[in-house]
Amino acid sequence: MISSPPKLRDELEVIRGMDDIPLIFDPVTGNYHRITRSSELVLTYLDGTRTRDDLVAFFSRPDPARADALGKQLDNFLADLEKSGLLEGADLPDKASEGGRIRTSMLMPRIILTRSLPRALEPLAAALRAVPAKLLVLVASLVAICGYAFGLSTLFMAMPPMRELAGPAFLLATGVMLFFVLMHESAHALVAQILGAPVRGLGVALLFYFMPVAYVDRTDAYRVRERGGRVVLAMAGILSDGWFCGLTGVFALSSEGLLRDTAAFLLGMQLLMLVINLNPMMPSDGYTALEAATGLTNARGRAFALLRHTAKRQQLPAHLANLTRGARRGHMAYGLISVIYVCFLAYATFHALPVTVDLALSAVGR
Template sequence: MDDIPLIFDPVTGHYHRITRAGEALLGYLDGTRTRDDLVAHFSRSARVDQVRAEAFSRQLDTFLAGLEHGGLLEGTERADQGTGTGPGGKRFRTSMLMPRVVLTRSLPTVLEPVARVLRALPARLVVVLVTLGAATGYAFGFHTLFTATPGLQDLAGPTFIIATGVMLLIVLAHESAHAIVAQYLKVPIRGLGVALLFYFMPVAYVDRTDAYRVRGRGGRVLLAMAGVLSDGWVCGLVGLAALNSSGLAQHTATYLLGMQMFLLVVNLNPLMPSDGYTALEAAAGLTNMRGRAFTLLGHAVRRQPLPEHLARFGTGARRWHMAYALASVAYGCFLAYAVFHTIPVTVDLALSMVGR
């Protein structure tokens, strides 16, 4: 990734970032050398003195301990190994406060014909046209929502239920857009499923963990934003439907435009594991910023020593990650509070639909 070496563990499906020096050292971990053999070998090769040899010995111990902690050395095992976290693991798992259920792993096979056609087109032209179309769609759809549709108090009947059903199809198209771009980049997704964000908000997702294999940042940013771009085109079409219809169809389209505006805000929110967060992380060349932030916060709350890769963080980086973790937790609490207080409104809306 960005010419940064990564170790891929086929058992868990996890990626582990390492340094160039670590990459060079991996070739010597072939089962024929002990730790002391490695120290002696590199000390002789570099012709270093005793002090430098001892420094290398400490660095080697740290590197081997990291590999062992990750379950990457033969005979070792991760704490979460065997829980179905790998590409072919169980259909249900939890991670980052998100229980997940995998619905299908067959999308790569279905989408390859589409990806093959797209690969034959000029990539830059396709990206420009799709982006311009999405921006135009959002502008037109939301302008229509605020200027040419009835108010919420005027919407009645089963329109909300119909709009919710259509919205499920739009979300499926959103996730399929991620999958198409992944397939185009020859990094097939691992699965399509449903997750419960913070254990209470249902969201659809595609597992695009293998996007780490994409070397350029531009491809990873496009992969992250594919769903948002797809929604823009749909938003424009829904706006056209709302502008050129009346009655039940117009009311349903109005609800859909409101839902899409909410979905856009959620998808671009950097305080959640959203498409916007993923795109920012990819553009900045960061790796697992959110996971590191929550690890720092967890160790601080429990007053535990930090793992080696986080202990090396400078003061500024540590403060930034802690601030991000605290802001994300605060936002999650606010979101839960808001959802709880919208329950009466939702119940009243449901009752109004059945005439009560």
């Protein structure tokens, strides 16, 4: 139990984030802590002048019979604040050094390549802020859709089968694709910069300690309050890929030999990247955009819990039983689409495996 008068640390910032959700920002650790609106009210009284008992008595004045229940809730809340290092005198949680470039987390160590993106992107971001936001999003979306349509139609209608392409082209395409991935992440960073929530760094994460994945640290995206802005931030990389897909299609049609083969491989990789980024089963850009647009959290978990309980004819838990009929149907539809999507990926992967093995062997001269 907190005995001394609890007090929030002076440097903490209480803000309203996405969907007007209250957050506590700790500038020392760089972490955001989500709280309820009722908890936000309690924070205003944690000024070090009231003890725990004073607070219980104050909040239970209309109904003294609720003092015990309020006391337990307050104890839990204060314990969480202390554990997170948000109260004066509490130990701060361990944090990576601000200057460090290597951070570790379960199954995904991260290497920060640069923290200078906000400074590098600000001139472009400032110019784009002068353009009406809706017009900017409309143009970016239309060009991306046209780019995907043109590039992928070129892949399937104008390019030779993958088995007939030269092996060295695969290695060249892989190198160019790494640049496209960098541009994908930079697009997220640019939109964050435009929205006033600059990224903290650009780096490489090693998924399962061996698979390199580029990423930008968008922790401060919590400050973006409008759903539309968060959707665009999530979709920025996919839109960027659409532009490059169109350019690759133009290059593929206007070149021959090794260059054409390289462009063909690139189009195939861009198709794969689109499939991955729209995967509803993973925390992909598409899934993040869906959550941002709907305001839901853990939509995937709810959807599969509904499917599982429905298939087994089990009673729904309270958090699912209280969903409206429309919300329940939406979650069910999302779950079914996810299952179909995974089945399609499994089918495509099985049929693409022989071609993939041939390409790998040809790339090393076998």
